[in-house]
Amino acid sequence: MPEQPEPLESYEEGQAIAPTGAGGASDLATAEGETLEKTPGGPLGTGADKKPRSLWSDAWRDLRRNPIFIISSLVILFLVVISIWPQLIASGDPLDCDLSKAQEGSQPGHPFGFNGQGCDVYTRTVYGARTSVTVGVLATLGVAVLGGILGGLAGFFGGAWDGVLSRITDVFFAIPVVLGGLVLLSVVTSSTVWPVIGFMVLLGWPQLSRIARGSVITAKQNDYVQAARALGASNSRMMLRHIAPNAIAPVIVVATIALGTYIALEATLSYLGVGLKPPTVSWGIDISSASQYIRNAPHMLLWPAGALAITVLAFIMLGDAVRDALDPKLR
Amino acid sequence: MLLEVRDLHVEFHTRDGVAKAVNGVDYSVDAGETLAVLGESGSGKSVTAQAVMGILDIPPGRISQGEILFQGQDLLKLKEEERRKIRGAKMAMVFQDALSSLNPVISVGDQLGEMFQVHKGMSRKDSKAKAVELMDRVRIPAAKERVGQYPHQFSGGMRQRIMIAMALALEPELIIADEPTTALDVTVQAQVMDLLAELQRELNMGLILITHDLGVVADVADKIAVMYAGRIVEQAPVHEIYKAPAHPYTRGLLDSIPRLDQKGQELYAIKGLPPNLLAIPPGCAFNPRCPMAQDVCRTDVPPLYDVTESPVPRSSACHFWKECLHG
Amino acid sequence: MGRYVIRRLLQMIPVFFGATLLIFLMVNVMGDPIAGLCGDRQCDPATAAQLEKEFGLDKPVWQQYLTYMGNVFTGDFGTAFNGQPVTELMASAFPVTIRLTIVAIFFEIVIGISLGVVTGLKRGRPVDTTVLLLTLVVLSVPTFVTGLLVQLLLGVKWGWIKPAVSPEATFSELIVPGLVLASVSLAYVTRLTRTSIAENKRADYVRTAVAKGLPRRRVISRHLLRNSLIPVVTFIGADVGALMGGAIVTERIFNIHGVGYQLYQGIVRQNTQTVVGFVTILVLVFLLANLLVDLLYAVLDPRIRYA
Numbered sequence: 012m013p014e015q016p017e018p019l020e021s022y023e024e025g026q027a028i029a030p031t032g033a034g035g036a037s038d039l040a041t042a043e044g045e046t047l048e049k050t051p052g053g054p055l056g057t058g059a060d061k062k063p064r065s066l067w068s069d070a071w072r073d074l075r076r077n078p079i080f081i082i083s084s085l086v087i088l089f090l091v092v093i094s095i096w097p098q099l100i101a102s103g104d105p106l107d108c109d110l111s112k113a114q115e116g117s118q119p120g121h122p123f124g125f126n127g128q129g130c131d132v133y134t135r136t137v138y139g140a141r142t143s144v145t146v147g148v149l150a151t152l153g154v155a156v157l158g159g160i161l162g163g164l165a166g167f168f169g170g171a172w173d174g175v176l177s178r179i180t181d182v183f184f185a186i187p188v189v190l191g192g193l194v195l196l197s198v199v200t201s202s203t204v205w206p207v208i209g210f211m212v213l214l215g216w217p218q219l220s221r222i223a224r225g226s227v228i229t230a231k232q233n234d235y236v237q238a239a240r241a242l243g244a245s246n247s248r249m250m251l252r253h254i255a256p257n258a259i260a261p262v263i264v265v266a267t268i269a270l271g272t273y274i275a276l277e278a279t280l281s282y283l284g285v286g287l288k289p290p291t292v293s294w295g296i297d298i299s300s301a302s303q304y305i306r307n308a309p310h311m312l313l314w315p316a317g318a319l320a321i322t323v324l325a326f327i328m329l330g331d332a333v334r335d336a337l338d339p340k341l342r
Numbered sequence: 343m344l345l346e347v348r349d350l351h352v353e354f355h356t357r358d359g360v361a362k363a364v365n366g367v368d369y370s371v372d373a374g375e376t377l378a379v380l381g382e383s384g385s386g387k388s389v390t391a392q393a394v395m396g397i398l399d400i401p402p403g404r405i406s407q408g409e410i411l412f413q414g415q416d417l418l419k420l421k422e423e424e425r426r427k428i429r430g431a432k433m434a435m436v437f438q439d440a441l442s443s444l445n446p447v448i449s450v451g452d453q454l455g456e457m458f459q460v461h462k463g464m465s466r467k468d469s470k471a472k473a474v475e476l477m478d479r480v481r482i483p484a485a486k487e488r489v490g491q492y493p494h495q496f497s498g499g500m501r502q503r504i505m506i507a508m509a510l511a512l513e514p515e516l517i518i519a520d521e522p523t524t525a526l527d528v529t530v531q532a533q534v535m536d537l538l539a540e541l542q543r544e545l546n547m548g549l550i551l552i553t554h555d556l557g558v559v560a561d562v563a564d565k566i567a568v569m570y571a572g573r574i575v576e577q578a579p580v581h582e583i584y585k586a587p588a589h590p591y592t593r594g595l596l597d598s599i600p601r602l603d604q605k606g607q608e609l610y611a612i613k614g615l616p617p618n619l620l621a622i623p624p625g626c627a628f629n630p631r632c633p634m635a636q637d638v639c640r641t642d643v644p645p646l647y648d649v650t651e652s653p654v655p656r657s658s659a660c661h662f663w664k665e666c667l668h669g
Numbered sequence: 670m671g672r673y674v675i676r677r678l679l680q681m682i683p684v685f686f687g688a689t690l691l692i693f694l695m696v697n698v699m700g701d702p703i704a705g706l707c708g709d710r711q712c713d714p715a716t717a718a719q720l721e722k723e724f725g726l727d728k729p730v731w732q733q734y735l736t737y738m739g740n741v742f743t744g745d746f747g748t749a750f751n752g753q754p755v756t757e758l759m760a761s762a763f764p765v766t767i768r769l770t771i772v773a774i775f776f777e778i779v780i781g782i783s784l785g786v787v788t789g790l791k792r793g794r795p796v797d798t799t800v801l802l803l804t805l806v807v808l809s810v811p812t813f814v815t816g817l818l819v820q821l822l823l824g825v826k827w828g829w830i831k832p833a834v835s836p837e838a839t840f841s842e843l844i845v846p847g848l849v850l851a852s853v854s855l856a857y858v859t860r861l862t863r864t865s866i867a868e869n870k871r872a873d874y875v876r877t878a879v880a881k882g883l884p885r886r887r888v889i890s891r892h893l894l895r896n897s898l899i900p901v902v903t904f905i906g907a908d909v910g911a912l913m914g915g916a917i918v919t920e921r922i923f924n925i926h927g928v929g930y931q932l933y934q935g936i937v938r939q940n941t942q943t944v945v946g947f948v949t950i951l952v953l954v955f956l957l958a959n960l961l962v963d964l965l966y967a968v969l970d971p972r973i974r975y976a
Contacts, residue, residue, distance in 0.1 A: 178684060178687065179687070181687075182683075182687035183691075185684055185952045186692060186914075186948070187911065187915060187917075187955075189918065190917065190951070275809075278813075278814075279918060282813045283918070283921070283933075298813070298817070302922075305821050312821070316814045319811065320809050323809040323810070324806060324808075324809035397876055426883075427882060428882070429880060429882035430880065430881040430882030434880070443873040444874055445874040445878070445896070446896070447970055448892070448895070457881060
């Protein structure tokens with residue numbers, strides 16, 4: 012990326028954890044479009060009767076009116092609920108398969124038909140949500156905590172520590188994510204979700220650290236922060252009281268969108284055969300095995316693929332809506 | 343008359359409602375004359391100017407009523423293509439912030455020359471020579487060498503000179519300058535203002551000077567229109583208004599200028615805030631802030647009264663203009 | 670300008686070595702570097718020890734890395750699992766992937782930018798909302814799903830294309846796979862252009878251009894577009910590296926024998942030389958593309974050039 016005046020580098024980052032191929036869109040959260048026309052600024056009076064609102068309450072007011080936010084929140088809520096209690100809507104067992112029914116289509120009690128091993132596609136699609144949501148949430152938490160802290164410290168203290176971290180970040184950016192996943196995960200035999208999550212945190216933190224670094228630098232330049240410094244506030248107090256609340260918005264936005272990306276990445280890695288492994292139920296695995304039967308039984312592919320797309324879409328739309336609401340530039 | 347604005351109304355449709363930015367403005371400028379339009383931000387002074395230039399954002403803006411007569415022709419009745427040919431050629435505008443108003447990635451020479459290419463059909467080479475000529479004219483040193491440079495390579499004062507050169511390029515009849523010196527250092531302000539006034543005299547142009555700075559106005563303006571909440575509240579020749587304002591708002595503005603002979607006294611400030619354009623107070627829009635307000639001010643919108651005591655045309659939109667004039 | 674280039678070049682060096690070292694370490698974790706060297710069978714312990722000595726695998730990792738890098742700079746990338754030099758594999762694989770990337774970039778520019786300009790200018794209108802929703806959908810569907818669906822519909826159901834690309838991988842065969850590879854970036858380019866246009870549309874210098882009486886066409890093409898496309902061009906430039914690295918999924922779906930295919934084979938057969946070699950080149954391409962973007966940026970924006 013081009014070197015610009017420093018703070019710019021952050022929020023408008025043009026590239027990310029190699030979105031291509033992974034099907035990701037981690038970099039959606041840059042200086043991007045709004046869905047609703049905003050009130051034009053110029054000709055309005057300052058409005059003597061209106062109290063000044065904070066960024067967050069203003070954003071919340073915007074979000075409540077945004078249908079995209081409402082729809083994506085509902086979808087995510089639904090996903091979370093069925094990840095915790097899949098039994099609510101699926102009575103079967105995703106590992107209960109009957110080879111004699113392999114590739115059969117829709118029939119009573121089995122609306123989505125059966126897959127190549129004769130497992131019920133509907134049940135597996137429902138249970139797949141749990142894996143995806145778990146991987147997405149845990150990977151995002153790990154990335155946000157690690158990247159947020161490292162980037163935040165680099166932005167706050169600057170100097171040599173910042174220089175070293177920036178170069179390390181560059182190194183990680185130079186490695187295509189899917190390739191890294193193929194190399195690192197190809198030796199893993201564990202069928203749990205932990206290696207995949209660990210890999211995502213390992214390769215994902217630089218993206219968040221860059222964002223956090225940039226927004227801390229921007230927040231640091233605010234007059235009131237300079238004033239707090241002049242008044243002798245301690246470093247830790249400045250960071251927690253003055254900088255963190257202002258720098259966290261971009262991190263939240265990028266993390267939300269990244270969550271969707273990690274779900275897509277898990278599926279991609281599982282498709283390539285290095286992500287999750289059976290008996291774990293994962294949309295990626297199911298799509299991968301269904302792709303062998305694409306000619307005869309495309310239904311096996313469409314259901315998990317559709318569920319995956321809707322899930323990723325929900326998180327990306329949510330992040331998009333939150334970003335629009337929080338971006339003061341577009342007000 | 344070069345330009346006559348008659349009963350102009352402009353509104354903006356926003357998510358929160360209709361903002362009435364301009365509510366019946368009348369003013370006029372003749373060739374060689376300077377009209378200063380004074381007011382706080384949000385008073386409608388810039389919106390009126392943009393309506394005259396035809397650069398309002400429509401939508402959300404809308405000219406709901408009125409006429410803009412330029413050399414006797416109603417601009418609002420013209421087709422967009424006809425208006426475009428007038429813009430830049432017959433009337434031009436100087437903006438406040440030259441750094442953001444000039445294109446950052448095109449050389450100043452190209453930006454100046456563009457005027458000649460588009461309006462006069464000149465070649466790129468000829469228009470470049472014209473650009474150098476223009477830069478000389480606004481006294482930019484080493485114009486020939488600097489014609490290929492970009493806006494960020496010039497100082498603030500020099501950039502504003504380039505803006506002025508661009509406005510003057512085709513020797514228009516009318517120039518609208520929207521706070522042309524606000525963004526500049528005080529020392530540079532006078533130079534730029536003098537340059538503008540001098541070129542105006544030379545070319546006998548009409549000049550509309552939009553400002554909130556009464557100090558700038560006294561030296562260059564012939565007459566003043568004071569705007570508040572989208573209306574003209576007082577209009578008068580410049581010296582009359584300084585001697586005795588006929589509107590409490592004008593008085594407030596004059597009283598809030600720091601003066602050397604009153605050193606040590608507390609500076610006067612008009613109390614309250616400018617009105618919300620989504621909900622302009624009934625009656626006189628200034629009444630909530632007016633020290634002279636009576637009951638009638640809260641119910642009846644004051645018409646523009648002729649200030650009959652003045653030998654020259656003068657008007658005030660205050661029910662109590664007499665009291666104000668003598669108070 | 671000269672100093673700027675030199676500074677960027679110098680910054681590239683530690684990143685290059687850092688990234689290749691990282692890959693080297695990762696591949697070392699990956700496992701048995703001599704697997705596959707004894708044909709399809711496991712090597713017997715004696716041969717294994719001898720091979721390890723021969724390849725210097727008994728030395729510490731950092732020494733192995735230095736030896737490897739030394740060889741790379743003399744053009745020796747080692748031997749692939751089938752006994753072919755890795756450079757030969759590269760010579761056959763890279764042209765294919767480069768063609769695929771060219772097709773993808775072409776779509777990004779032509780479709781992405783045009784859609785972005787149209788939507789940016791007509792923000793809030795139906796055409797804008799529709800395209801915006803479409804881009805969200807494209808962004809949300811992972812490339813491998815898009816690829817499989819396209820293959821299912823165009824290749825299997827409707828028979829418009831051959832589901833698999835021939836080993837020659839001509840441009841015409843790569844149109845659909847290129848579109849699939851481009852899809853996510855294309856949606857992103859659309860959105861980026863749209864935002865950039867919509868933001869610059871309100872800029873003061875655009876208002877100036879209108880006030881100068883320029884025709885609308887000229888205001889857009891000369892003043893609005895030039896400024897708006899700066900971030901887009903830089904994104905597309907940087908995307909070249911990302912696309913080549915990400916082509917692995919697309920190549921697998923359409924059975925294209927490019928870089929991704931060879932890398933996948935290398936990983937499956939645990940051939941370290943192939944993997945490290947290909948990734949080293951990909952990292953280099955990525956870094957060079959970014960350098961090029963920086964230079965392009967300076968060309969497009971005089972504020973950077975003269976800084």
